[in-house]
Structure formats: structure tokens, C-alpha cells
Amino acid sequence: MATFSLQFLLGTHREPAECVIKVGAALEEITDFYPFLTEVTVECTRDEAAVATLSLETRRDEQGQWLIQDAGVFTPWAPIRIEAAFGSTTEEVFRGYIREVRAEYPEEPGAAVAVVECQDESIRLDREQVRRAWGEETPTTDRAILSEILSGRTGLSLHTDSADGQSNLVLNQNGTDIVFLRQRARANGYELIFREGTAYFGPMRLDAERQATIMVYAGPDTNCLSFTSRADGHQPDRVAFDVAPEEGEEVVTETVEPDLPLLGTTRADSSASGLDDFTWRLSREGGGSEEQLRQQAQRMANEASMRVHAEGELDGSLYGHVLLVGLPVGVDGVGDWLGGTYYVDKVTHRFTTEGYRQSFELLRNAYGDDLESGGLGALSGIL
Numbered sequence: 391m392a393t394f395s396l397q398f399l400l401g402t403h404r405e406p407a408e409c410v411i412k413v414g415a416a417l418e419e420i421t422d423f424y425p426f427l428t429e430v431t432v433e434c435t436r437d438e439a440a441v442a443t444l445s446l447e448t449r450r451d452e453q454g455q456w457l458i459q460d461a462g463v464f465t466p467w468a469p470i471r472i473e474a475a476f477g478s479t480t481e482e483v484f485r486g487y488i489r490e491v492r493a494e495y496p497e498e499p500g501a502a503v504a505v506v507e508c509q510d511e512s513i514r515l516d517r518e519q520v521r522r523a524w525g526e527e528t529p530t531t532d533r534a535i536l537s538e539i540l541s542g543r544t545g546l547s548l549h550t551d552s553a554d555g556q557s558n559l560v561l562n563q564n565g566t567d568i569v570f571l572r573q574r575a576r577a578n579g580y581e582l583i584f585r586e587g588t589a590y591f592g593p594m595r596l597d598a599e600r601q602a603t604i605m606v607y608a609g610p611d612t613n614c615l616s617f618t619s620r621a622d623g624h625q626p627d628r629v630a631f632d633v634a635p636e637e638g639e640e641v642v643t644e645t646v647e648p649d650l651p652l653l654g655t656t657r658a659d660s661s662a663s664g665l666d667d668f669t670w671r672l673s674r675e676g677g678g679s680e681e682q683l684r685q686q687a688q689r690m691a692n693e694a695s696m697r698v699h700a701e702g703e704l705d706g707s708l709y710g711h712v713l714l715v716g717l718p719v720g721v722d723g724v725g726d727w728l729g730g731t732y733y734v735d736k737v738t739h740r741f742t743t744e745g746y747r748q749s750f751e752l753l754r755n756a757y758g759d760d761l762e763s764g765g766l767g768a769l770s771g772i773l
Contacts, residue, residue, distance in 0.1 A: 515568035553592035579689030606723035648695035654756025698754035706746030
């Protein structure tokens with residue numbers, strides 16, 4: 391298998407990661423174009439579509455044809471798949487379609503480049519303005535709506551871990567399917583993540599199986615090049631909203647607390663500070679129902695509880711895996727207070743001739759090392 395080899399030898403027994411790119415209906419590997427590939431970047435987040443950018447040098451041959459633009463390979467709406475190969479194993483980084491191809495011809499002919507912009511499979515749901523009344527005859531659920539929308543797209547299915555969402559729904563859709571579904575995700579406080587041909591529609595999966603541990607200052611086991619953590623204490627511990635009573639004029643206030651599993655041993659809130667209660671009030675806008683307000687307040691409370699933030703960069707070859715958003719990951723080597731389980735909020739994958747790097751952003755709602763075993767010894771970080 392020919393690949394865009396990343397010659398990033400670090401004096402380690404682990405093999406350098408390689409970027410494998412397949413394009414077209416048959417998903418054929420772009421072997422002939424690897425020599426012109428200068429950088430591949432893939433940005434993945436929990437709340438937006440994943441996007442990828444390929445940068446290639448391009449030249450004109452004796453017949454006046456440009457090697458990249460005129461090859462007929464990188465064309466809008468061509469399927470594309472990007473994988474990371476770690477020795478004999480391969481993990482998918484991105485799956486989607488080419489959205490835009492840009493050719494740049496600067497004054498110096500030798501500096502001409504072609505830039506290929508891609509978007510994940512959610513772009514298939516952004517091609518048609520749909521007007522439809524859901525649940526008009528029989529009230530429906532969010533899961534049923536999503537299942538029906540995906541059923542018309544070959545190769546796309548609902549992830550088995552997806553939740554039902556709200557029930558007894560009667561909704562009007564006036565927009566593309568992806569815009570409508572993201573609205574429904576926000577209404578439920580859910581994530582909508584497209585990966586490997588599936589769409590996950592559900593709450594944050596904090597209790598899912600952890601990914602391979604991020605190792606900081608771990609001697610020969612180190613795979614993290616940099617790590618920074620911060621805790622924002624000025625976030626509410628709970629969210630309140632007003633519920634109009636069915637009769638009378640008295641307004642009832644309901645308070646919602648975070649309901650997420652703890653990523654750690656001690657909740658990261660201000661309940662033990664001895665100060666006044668830290669509650670934010672949700673303003674009532676529009677004609678939302680009581681249940682819709684409750685869901686919105688729950689989403690705000692959960693998001694505010696993830697007040698421990700971390701960011702850093704992985705050496706992809708040493709990590710040996712593709713770090714995925716929307717799943718937990720362990721962090722070891724940063725101490726008992728900050729070490730433990732985090733939730734992956736964003737990852738930027740970057741393949742260059744110098745190596746495979748993964749820049750990450752993590753979230754957490756607790757302090758305390760909750761990793762069961764394999765912790766670093768007291769002196770393991772001293773090189």
C-alpha cells in the first residue's frame with residue numbers, strides 16, 4: 391500500500407504514522423498525488439460539521455495541463471476518506487465529500503497550489519429546502535424523525551447508541567434536513583456527530599469507554615507534547631427558570647442541576663465555598679413549552695458544569711490512535727487534582743512531512759484522578 395509517508399523518526403520503536411487518502415466513487419487511493427501533498431488538516435468538533443483541507447503543489451506539464459486541477463480526481467462532490475495508518479493498523483480520521491477546489495496561481499509559477507476543501511457526510515443533508523409537518527397525523531419522536539431522514543441516504547444510518555429525544559412531537563420543518571436536525575439536537579441538549587457512516591444523536595457520552603490515555607511527562611511513554619489546563623470558577627452550579635401556573639397569577643420557579651456523570655472524584659462546583667448559591671436564571675423567550683424550557687435549562691446546567699478545560703498537542707505516531715471527539719479520554723502525568731478522565735470537545739489533525747500532530751481541547755466537570763490503574767510513578771516524569 392502506497393502512502394503519503396511521514397518521515398518523523400523520533401528514536402522510538404513505534405512506526406511513524408502515515409496518511410492514507412482515498413477519493414472517488416471507488417475510493418481509490420491517490421498514490422500518484424502523494425508527492426505533491428504538503429499538508430492535510432482535519433478539524434472535528436462536537437457541535438459542527440467536521441471539515442478537511444488538502445494542500446497540494448501543482449505544476450504544468452509539457453502539454454500545458456496542470457497535474458492536480460486537470461487530473462479529474464479532485465472534483466466537487468467526490469467522496470473522500472482520510473485514514474491514519476499506524477504500522478499494520480488503520481483508523482479513520484474523516485469521511486465525507488469534496489466541497490470546494492481552489493487553484494492559486496501566484497506571480498511565481500513554481501508556487502502554484504491547489505487547495506481541496508471537504509466536509510463530513512452531514513453535507514448530504516444540506517442540499518434541499520424541506521417544508522414538512524412532522525407528527526401531523528400521529529405525534530412522533532426525535533429519533534423517528536432522524537431515522538426517516540437518514541433512511542433516504544444510502545450509506546448513512548442512525549448510531550445504535552442514539553437516544554429517543556422528545557416524544558409526542560408535532561413540528562414544522564422549513565429548512566434543510568441538517569439545519570432542522572441541529573435545531574432538534576439543541577432543543578434536547580444533545581450532540582449530533584457524523585462518523586464512519588453513522589449519525590449519533592444523544593447526550594454527551596461521558597460514561598463511554600475511555601480512549602487511549604494521553605501521557606504527559608511519562609518518560610519513554612510520553613505521547614503528549616504540551617498540555618495546559620484551566621478551571622473557570624465563574625460558572626453557575628444550577629439554572630432556574632419560571633413556569634407559568636395553569637391557574638392563578640403566581641409564577642413557580644424550577645431549578646435544574648447538572649445530571650452528567652462525574653469525570654473525576656470531586657465535583658467541580660462552588661457548593662463548598664461558603665458563598666451564596668450560584669444560580670443563573672433562564673429568560674423565557676418566545677412560546678416555548680414547559681418541557682422545552684426544562685430541556686434548555688438542563689443543557690445550560692450541564693454545559694456550565696464542564697468548567698475544567700484543557701488543551702494540548704499529541705504526537706500522533708507516539709499516541710498510536712486517532713483521538714475522537716464526543717468520547718472520554720484519560721490524562722495521566724498532570725497530578726492527582728487535574729489527572730483523570732476528560733471529554734474530548736475538539737481535535738485538529740494535521741499531517742505534514744514533519745509528522746502527525748493532534749491538537750485537542752478537553753472538558754471536565756470534576757477534579758481528582760479517577761484512572762483505575764497504570765498511573766505514573768512519582769519519578770516517572772523526570773527524564
